[in-house]
Amino acid sequence: MAEKITPRAEDFSQWYQDVVIQARLADYSPVKGCMVIRPNGYSIWEQIQKDLDQRIKKTGVRNAYFPLFIPESFLKKEAEHVEGFAPQCAVVTYAGAKELEEKLVIRPTSETIINSMFAKWIQSYRDLPMMVNQWANVVRWEMRTRLFLRTTEFLWQEGHTCHATGEEAEQRVRQMLRVYTEFAEEVLAMPVIAGQKSESEKFAGAFKTYCIEGMMQDGKALQAGTSHHLSTNFAHAFGTLFLDKDGKQKEVHQTSWGVSTRLLGGMIMTHSDDRGLVLPPRLAATHVVIVPIFPQSQGQMQARTQVIEAAQKVLGEIETASSLSNLPYSIGVELDQDETKQAGWKFHEYELIGIPLRIELGPRDLEKGQVVLTRRDLGKKEFVPMVQVGQVVVEALKAMQKDLLEKARAFRDARTFRVDSYSELQKKLDQPGGGFIEASWCQNSKCEEKVKQETKATIRCLPLTSEYEPIAESQSCVICGAKGRAVRVIFARSY
Amino acid sequence: MAEKITPRAEDFSQWYQDVVIQARLADYSPVKGCMVIRPNGYSIWEQIQKDLDQRIKKTGVRNAYFPLFIPESFLKKEAEHVEGFAPQCAVVTYAGAKELEEKLVIRPTSETIINSMFAKWIQSYRDLPMMVNQWANVVRWEMRTRLFLRTTEFLWQEGHTCHATGEEAEQRVRQMLRVYTEFAEEVLAMPVIAGQKSESEKFAGAFKTYCIEGMMQDGKALQAGTSHHLSTNFAHAFGTLFLDKDGKQKEVHQTSWGVSTRLLGGMIMTHSDDRGLVLPPRLAATHVVIVPIFPQSQGQMQARTQVIEAAQKVLGEIETASSLSNLPYSIGVELDQDETKQAGWKFHEYELIGIPLRIELGPRDLEKGQVVLTRRDLGKKEFVPMVQVGQVVVEALKAMQKDLLEKARAFRDARTFRVDSYSELQKKLDQPGGGFIEASWCQNSKCEEKVKQETKATIRCLPLTSEYEPIAESQSCVICGAKGRAVRVIFARSY
Structure with missing residues (x-):
């Protein structure tokens, strides 16, 4: 239990792994590249699912559910799509003790199998829009994997919609980008930049890809969600047609959009510290743990009983305050009565697994009519009169949710730099702590590729105007110096 | 939309398929044996998940999540287990554009992969009991498939627990059997018989299997859930050991238990009728649909407005009554204002998809201060004073939930027969409408096999005493006439 977490400053990557393993969020499995999500981690995924599903x-x-298996021929129907995904596919060749006539690919994403159903279900404009989402597992064979961030199998939601026009599809793509942005900021307390991917970074088969990008504490970017405008690419490949009001058969315009268990990794790398997990209250199942401090000398049964009774009263008052509050969740409170473990051990354990608030309560606190409250992110003890504990807990949880977002936003803003030359770009990328580098780019993929080859940084996104247009730059391209088509982009090294 | 449902009396199997397809609960996919669960069906699965997950x-x-893939060598570690599942496995041989060194089986169930993790996580008696559950997809290659009832891929929950003693494991197995029984009866309104499987019918690798069995409207049995006592079989194969209080290394005693999307099939075949789906209120997302009846002649804008306003008021009153009620769910109410569709078309549609209550409301009802309420299962119109509509709806939903269970129980009891000879057993099995046949059996698998070969009926379970023991029979075995070890069993043809 008392393993040490490697400090972030020493080795960020080892720190991340230490937090995930020691807080028992996930573990390596015997299957290469696949992880096990342990109860402490899965509980966070359940909170993510519950909140995002409502949105x-x-x-x-x-919601609906489509097959895990995709006939190999389906994947091949959209040329860019198969080119993008084929190298990452896991393939079933043998089933029911027989060689299969047609190989089955484990879904890396479901545009193809879902289009085969859309083509059957959609007849007329009256059937549109058709909009489904599924919560499912997908498999993409990866060479280098990291718990939550990049695993061969992962859990996600993938939404798929069909529309009568391209304008409607574009509206839907933008709407889901907003849903993801709000969700990331309000629930994960993770500030994100919503933008558009460059041509070379967009989804295989998409007309246009929007994304949200967060900045981790090591200054690297993490793509936290994507929303794709597919245009009629898949509809054309699968014959997903509708009879329009004008009596003509037309291809539907589609979108797809998703976020995955990767969000857990992003959330951990945004907030956690050298003592373990820091969890935004909206992702916690248990928000408060009450640790009674028992009298040190033996035989003081009465003092012991008084402490337990006071702790139970505190628990009740927090539950009452929760039901009267306007919090978007019920406060989960636990009273840890285990006398076989020392209070110090418990403090360490609850910090490690990220319980947002800890309340201590001993005989001397009782005398003073107070409890000791510690917010996980601040780590500073605060004395709270027992009569106020319910209200103070509600306010502390609200404040912690807000503060985590603000702190992360301030961190990101402080590590976002504008550069006007290629040498400056290289210098900023190589300085300790990394960051997001804003620059002007001519939209030529050769310049993009040159940066990638020489610095390992990629264009994370083209930030957008309120009209969802890339931001035109009067500056010339920082790579080639060309003028005219230049737009603003964010370069960063990424996960 | 106006396709006809085959009547149950004409062809029960075709009726079932018609209901599933026409109510848009599920559809066939292009992948052999795999289904698509459509939103109307998936919404029911979501209600099942929500309720059962809490229990x-x-x-x-x-909850936790374990990998989809199981190394082939793992499956082979428990001899009976691999023998039972190998013929049904789908196998990945090729991934990431390379032949795999070790083939990966798509999980047909997860005892093996989970034991590999238990063996790592469990050290001492202090780590016990260890209890996890996962909601996941599993794959069992099937020759003959039917929507929901038997599909190559299906969704389920599988719980896995480890205990220090066999007694504790047995208690857990029985506890989960009770959870499933109560869930089936309280939520699905599906009466079940809880019993023990015979040796030949138990789970591959189990020491003992308990199950719940329901009776469908064609008199066939459906296994609706299982709870397995695995003893130390998997712990032995995987070295899942713990250091006990007495300082000795011991194998843990394990259980596993699950229910699947098959429950939807069972629920449909228990309650639905020739007009479509009949859904117990606790499984509905929308409980009440309000259909305003507009004045027939054109131009009566005022009457039209009055009907809509009254309908909105009714909707509000139902929502208020819902929040004041002790129902275990919030009543979902929809107001169908679509004027492009006839009321008759709407009635047919809402009956087909199983909305529990329909409220009609036209200008003449308005004059009389009433609405017309129709319960989906009864199909009889009832006039309800508008001032009472909230309370009447709450009561109607409660009554419907209760009546569906009682009706199904009465149906099952009426089709349960005791026989005392083999000829009587054969006769009862062959009479129209089938049913459950109670008989005395000597516990010899040869007698069991003879019945299966000659009648296609199997022993569904050994009903249990309150002590979870098979019920001893003084009658001799109906098959071979042997006396002494005879116990009561239920024979039936099954899904």
Whole structure:
């Protein structure tokens, strides 16, 4: 239990792994590249699912479930799509003790299998928009994997919609980008930049890809969600047609959009510290743990009983305050009565697994009519009169959710730099702590590729105007110096 | 939309398929044996998950997620297990554009992969009990498939627990059997018989299997859930050991238990009728649909407005009554204002997809201060004073939930027969409408096999005493006439 977490400053990558393993969020499995999500980690995924699922449903999308298997021929119907995914596919060749006639690919994403159903279900404009989402596992064979961030199998939601026009599809793509942005900031307390991917970074088969990008504490970028405008690319390949009001058969315009268990990795790398997990209250199942401090000398049964009774009263008052509050969740409170473990051991354990608030309560606190409250992110003890504990807990949880976002935003803003030359770009990328580098780019993929080859940084996104247009730059391209088509981009090294 | 549902009396199997397809609960996919669960069906699965997940968590189990892939060598570690599952496995031989060194089986169930993790996580008696559950997809290659009832891929929950003693494991197995029984009856309104499987019918690798069995409207049995006592079989194969209080290394005693999307099939075949789906209120997302009846003649804008306003008021009153009620769910109400569709078309549609209550409301009802309420299962119109509509709806939903269970129980009891000879057993099995046949059996698998070969009926279970023991029979075995070890069993043809 008392393994040490490598400090972030010493080795960020080892720190991340230490937090994930020691807080029992996930573990390596015997299957190469696949992880096990342990109860402490899965509970966070359940909170993510619950909240995001409501946001998705509010936009009129319903959940469904499509097969894990995709016939190999389906994947090949859209040329760019198969080119992008074929190298990463896991393939079933043998089933039911027989060689299969047609190989089955484990879904790396479901545009193809879902289009085969859309083509069957959609007849007329009256069937549009058709909008479904599924929560599912997908498999992409990866060479280098990291818990949550890049695993061969991962969990995600993938939404798929069909529309009568390209304009409607574009509206939906933008709407989901907003849903993801709000969700990341309000729930994960992770500030993100919403932008557009460059041609070379967009989804295989998409017309246009939007994304949200977060900055981790090591200054690297993490793509936290994507929203794709597929245009009629898949509809054309699968014959997903509808009879329009004008009596003509037309291809539907589609979108797809998703976030995955990768969000857990992003959340951890945004907030956690050298003592372990720091969890935004909206992702916690248990928000408060009450640790009674028992009298040191034996035989003081009465004092012991008084401490337990006071702790139970505190628990009740927090639950009452929770039900009267306008918090978007019920406060989960636990009272740790285990006398076989020392209070110090418990403090360490609850810090490690990221319980947002800790309340201590001993005989001397009782005398003073107070409890000791410690916020996980601040680590500073605060004395709270027992009569105020319910209200103070509610306020502390609200403040912690807000502060985590603000702190992360301030961190990101302080590590975002504008550069006007290639040498400056290289210098900023190589300085300790990394960061996001804003620069002007001519939209030529050769310049993009040159930066990637020489610095290992990529264009994370083209930030957008309020009209969802790339931001035109009067400056010339920082790589080639060309003028005219230049737009603003963010370069960064990334996960 | 106006396709006809084959009547149950004409062809039960075709009726079932018609209901599933026409109510858009599921559809066939292009992948052999795999289905697509459509939003109307998936919404029911979501209600099942929500309710059952809470019941499972209340028993102290936490959710986790384990890999989809199982190394082939793992499956082979437990001899009976591999023998049972190998013929049904789908196998990945090729991934990331390379032949795999070790083939990966798509999980047909996860005892083996989970034991590899248990063996790592469990050290001492202090780590016990260890109890996890996962909601996941599994794959079992099937020759003959039917939507929901038997599909190559299906969704389920599988719980896995480790205990210090066999007694504790047995208690857990029985506890989960009770959870499933209560869930089936309280939520699905599906009466079940809880019993023990015979040796030949138990789970491959189990020491003992308990199950719940429901009776469908064609008199066939459906296994709706299983709870396995695995003893130390998997722990032995995987070295899942713990250091006990007495300082000795011991193998843990394990259980596993699951229910699947098959429950949807069972629920449909228990309650639905020739007009479509009949859905117990606790599984509905929308419980009430309000259909305003507009004045027939054109131009009566005022009457039209009055009907809509009254309908909105009714909707509000139902929502208020819902929040004041002790129902275990919030009543979902929809107001169908679509004027492009006839009321008759709407009635047919809402009956087909199983909305529990329909409220009609036209200008003449308005005059009389009433609405017309129709319960989906009864199909009889009832006039309800508008001032009482909230309370009447709450009561109707409660009554419907209760009545569906009672009706199904009465149906099952009426089709359960006791026989005392083999000829009587054969006769009862062959009479129209089938049913459950109670008989005395000597516990010899040869007698069991003879019945299976000659009648296609199997022993569904050994019903249990309150002590979870098979019920001893003084009658001799109906097959061979042997006396002494005879116990009561239920024979039936099954899904």
